[in-house]
Amino acid sequence: MKLHLTGPSNTKLKDTITITGSKSESNRSLLLAALYPDIEIENISNSDDAQVMEEGLKISKGTVDIHHAGTAMRFLTGYFSTQEGKEVILTGSKRMTERPIEILVNALKSLGADISYVQDKGYPPIKIKGQHIVKEKVSLPANVSSQYISSLLLIAPSLENGLQLELVGKITSVPYIKMTLALLEEIGVETSFEGNVIKVSSKANVSPTTLVVESDWSSASYFYGICALAAPGTEITLSAYKEKSLQGDSVLAKIYTAFGVETSFGKNKITLKKTDKIVSAENEFDLANAPDIAQTIAVTCFGLGVGCHLIGLHTLKIKETDRLEALHTELSKLGANISVTDKTLTIIPSIGILKDIAIDTYNDHRMAMAFAPLAMKTTLYVNDAEVVSKSYPDFWNDLKQLNFSIKEL
Structure with a gap:
């Protein structure tokens, strides 16, 4: 299944999404x-x-x-x-x-x-x-x-x-x-x-x-990416989440403050709000304890036109695909200035994102979902989009709820 994605025309979003267990x-x-x-x-x-x-x-x-x-x-x-x-x-x-x-x-x-x-x-x-x-x-x-x-x-x-x-x-x-x-x-x-x-x-x-089972923080990461790329004032509420989480990816709440996304905790829910905070041109994160959010963060930085240096990524080479090489290939297609080693990833700040590029997913659910937020900035295609069912079968429907235009080709 190949999808064509376009982000919502009104980039100041407000909605509630329910995500199933981790x-x-x-x-x-x-x-x-x-x-x-x-x-x-x-x-x-x-x-x-x-x-x-x-x-x-x-x-x-x-x-x-x-x-x-x-x-x-x-x-x-x-x-x-x-x-x-x-x-x-x-x-x-x-x-x-x-x-x-x-x-x-x-x-x-x-x-x-x-x-x-x-x-x-x-x-x-x-x-x-x-x-x-x-x-x-x-x-x-x-x-x-x-x-x-x-x-x-x-x-x-x-x-x-x-x-x-x-x-x-x-x-x-x-x-x-x-x-x-x-x-x-x-x-x-x-x-x-x-x-x-x-x-x-x-x-x-x-x-x-x-x-x-608490809802999945890895799945929440894609909405952090969307919120970071959206207009200030955007609010996305996700359920069901706990402030004292067992999941390492809950570090998202802290990391994404660097991209102007503030997280507030309610009863079994979190609300992400995009502020007008100026995002630093250079960002460094050690993801040894949360490697599954590396793809989301790399795409977020590219979408914002800022740089990043991600370390602690040595386990990504033995995931569903070699995620470091996959990120290098797909972000380069979009115009990114990116380099990787066997355990690090670096993006140099750039201006402009190429449009109507087809993203290959390599049988890796996180490749499909991590790149989807870029539809807020450009139009793109996602090949083999059904791969999201590995961890998040409702993903594309939930994006439609946020007024993404998603067309199956």
Whole structure:
């Protein structure tokens, strides 16, 4: 599906958008509910990723195809490793077979898991035979994807002796680790996180519990981008959000003050308001703890005609696509002066944005959604626009609610 986008003619916007639950929280909650049937979940994400996670957890034998869902790949690798009597082959899209899994597999095998590679060593598809795991100590490099770490932490309370996880080196994506630990504590599991060592106690059963999933801050980022590019006085209200969020991407509220967007918190909602603050020509952000908002911020800066230097982006190369190279290619097509390394992105301030450029999305939902706010400044096309269903199926309809003109070609 190819879309032609034009932003609203009246760029002073005012509306309310409801966003479903966080994909990150939903997938963690789903795994915990599979381990402990007394858990119920409310406001679960309607994303493709959450759906394939939910379906994957129901399978006990045969092939589990998670398509493009990297979170499901990591979390289900941990889950099936502990399920005695279950034997599956975990696979996904062509891109998924190019995304490394060896660090997590090695950690699980050191605990006693039975995992083998079906094709290329270090990459999916993988064959998993569930085991009764009694070993309790394992280590991982601290700078790997937090999903590897969370995969181990989520299964930890179901292990006979719990888990002691040592993270070697400088830890990144701390908010996602803390999100996992907070959910474990919410269901009554004892945890500790001191220095580079995380301990999770064993727990055979949990009391009946309802986990209420907060709406997705990553999805909110695109409305921060729209608000930043809109006229002063614009107000966009989003629900349902908490001021004390478990999600690392909630740092958006602080970051976007640099772009003239102020955030006010109400009961289960946030309101974004564009002020007439002058935006600095140069902006630097360390996104090691919130890499999923890098694309949105880069596009926002380009749309505002200001520069940015983004660091801490080392995990972006192993996402749905190499997001750094994808950003370089697509922003360059629009006229940006951009350079990237394996962990940084720099944009030099520029004037003017080329119009009617077709943005390629690389099977990456965030590429489609991050570039959409630029329709406030120019007309553009988005190729394979249906990819947004991975995390935010209602995205294009919600933009129409803000009076974006969206035509399917």
